[in-house]
Amino acid sequence: MARVPALFVGALVGLLTLGTLIAVAWRAEFGSGLQAADWAAVRFTVSQAVLSALLSVGLAVPVARALARREFKGRSALITLLGAPFLLPVIVAVLGLLAVFGRGGVLNDLLGLMGLPPVSIYGYHGVVLAHVFFNLPLATRLLLQGWLSIPSERFRLAATLNAPVGRLLEWPMLRRVVPGALLVVFLICLTSFAVALTLGGGPRATTVELAIYQAVRFDFDLGRAALLACVQFVICAVAALLAWQVTAVDGFGAGLDRVVQRWDGSRLADFLWIAVATLFLIVPLAMVVVRGVPGLIDPYSGIWPAAARSVGVAIVSAFLTTIMALTLALRGGRLVAVIGVLPLAASSLVVGTGLFLMVFPFVRPSDLALPVTALVNAALALPFALRSLAPAVESVQADYGRLTAHLGMRGWTVLRLVILPRIRRPLGFATGLAAALSMGDLGVIALFADEQNATLPLEMYRLMGSYRMEEAAGAGLLLVGLSLLLFWICDRGGRINADV
Known part of the structure; x- marks a missing residue:
């Protein structure tokens, strides 16, 4: 049912992990050691x-x-x-x-x-x-x-x-x-x-x-x-x-x-x-x-734009993670399982370095800081989301697969009427987890971002480096609140009226 989309997701994950590794190896100076x-x-x-x-x-x-x-x-x-x-x-x-x-x-x-x-x-x-x-x-x-x-x-x-x-x-x-x-x-x-x-x-x-x-x-x-x-x-x-x-x-x-x-x-x-x-x-x-409450009462002026960028990146990243995990879970199989755990072998800095080397000859890396960060965060959160979704999808397919085939239901109809209503809980949890993980990421954005497109974790790190600890604590408290809020919204949304 999801063969072509699963192949596309597999190719994308392969590009972000093995592809970036090839780009890194191509540029690496092995002779110098x-x-x-x-x-x-x-x-x-x-x-x-x-x-x-x-x-x-x-x-x-x-x-x-x-x-x-x-x-x-x-x-x-x-x-x-x-x-x-x-x-x-x-x-x-x-x-x-x-x-x-x-x-x-x-x-x-x-x-x-x-x-x-x-x-x-x-x-x-x-x-x-x-x-x-x-x-x-x-x-x-x-x-x-x-x-x-x-x-x-x-x-x-x-x-x-x-x-x-x-x-x-x-x-x-x-x-x-x-x-x-x-x-x-x-x-x-x-x-x-x-x-x-x-x-x-x-x-x-x-x-x-x-x-x-x-x-x-x-x-x-x-x-x-x-x-x-x-x-x-x-x-x-x-x-x-x-x-x-x-x-x-x-x-x-x-x-x-x-x-x-x-x-x-x-x-x-x-x-x-x-x-x-x-x-x-x-x-x-x-x-x-x-220590964060005083920093929020009189916050640093750059905290709100950085927070907005972080929330935007987290929402996009969570959406991409959920789509990729659901696509792979619907396809199933050993190869899909391998693709799902492949990001565990890559770190955000390695993937980010490969992407930096790939885009540097053509555009300024800072221009792509936010979309690249969202994409990499989505790929790195994929194993955790897949671990939550795959068993639920497999259970639904085992219970209703013969019935849907007998009724002639296929593709989007099965997904909309049978599968999605029965996996709302793990789907909401996986989406919230991906959003929370993306909110706190300080990997790729540190490589790509400049002063104009820093996310909240990067802005917080810069405040700590300037010994503005009260303002950094305020940013940290806001970051925790936003991370937990996104997770709660997604997780709660998946659990409401989910008993079907």
Whole structure:
């Protein structure tokens, strides 16, 4: 039903990923090789991603275990809150971390009162701290699903036999789930451009993506930028392939979905882990609100045009993402699945560098900053939208495929009358997620934009670079509000009257 549109979407995704890689490789100066600073960037990128993944998943194990075996008021809200960092614009979260751990942050104020020297968040440890902040909730959600997948009957049987739960039930589950979680977090940390841009702290704390940005924007050394982009793509492709291969299917079975009554472990220790993780998550977000209100009362004059541009880019990007994901989901098949995960192997900076090299001989890149940003954001959000839509479309086709064929319904008629009404919930969620991710992007726009077409995240970064922190906090609070508003509108729109 969607063969030709799916081929078109596949060609577009291929152009934005493999096509831009070819453009990058064509321009890359392989003969000159990587310089000492480039090798340092590669080592820093890989080492911080490894350490960030180990810390995020390692800390998530006791937090997820505590959430899995303790019932308390607000537990559902807390688990929902664990998804907030994924929707939160990276630059805003960095601002919240600076408010807590920065030179003028709460932590250094407390250290000053105690007569202790201040700490700095910039550099290697700051990048790792930010990545743990973003990925600890994600890792906790992934591991929590593993715990909840163990049937409650097995825990009851273990209690009856007085068997060791950790060795017989939890450890086998962790051996299946942890490797995939580690690789997913590792892949995310490899492509975290905004964190390195704001917290990198000099040549010794430069990632490959940051080196690409510096080569294009400051040195205009397109050959070196292309070579670094090839290196980044190879690293991400290997990590994405490993994550795809290692992620295992759970083999416990569904059980009877009873609430698990746990008798093992320390209740105090579990609640301490939950409390510490909650504070680590909530305090920086609260500081963004506290420090952002004065900035919104007397806002920077350029904040509103930048906000309007961000909203426009996010709406266009979300629309493109939804159309592409729906087209691929309707087509289905292994090839479509490969096309859907292909953007995971590419980062926004690599794709942006390739597009920059492709358009530079013909037009000014700044003239295409907004449409290119919307297109790249749509492609990079495609795997997440497809993961939400594909199972729903497959289920509807399995339930109603024979009936629609018997009635002679085809094409647009089936889509309008049968499929779309029954996938409104995942469709709204996917559209809102794509809009929120696009609102907070600080990748391609940093390469292409000039002073006249900056989006809100880029304007916020420029305010932070000028040490106008109150105005930056106001912009950050507005950015969070707009991101959550777009997500809520789309998600809510998909859920209204969706029970068919």
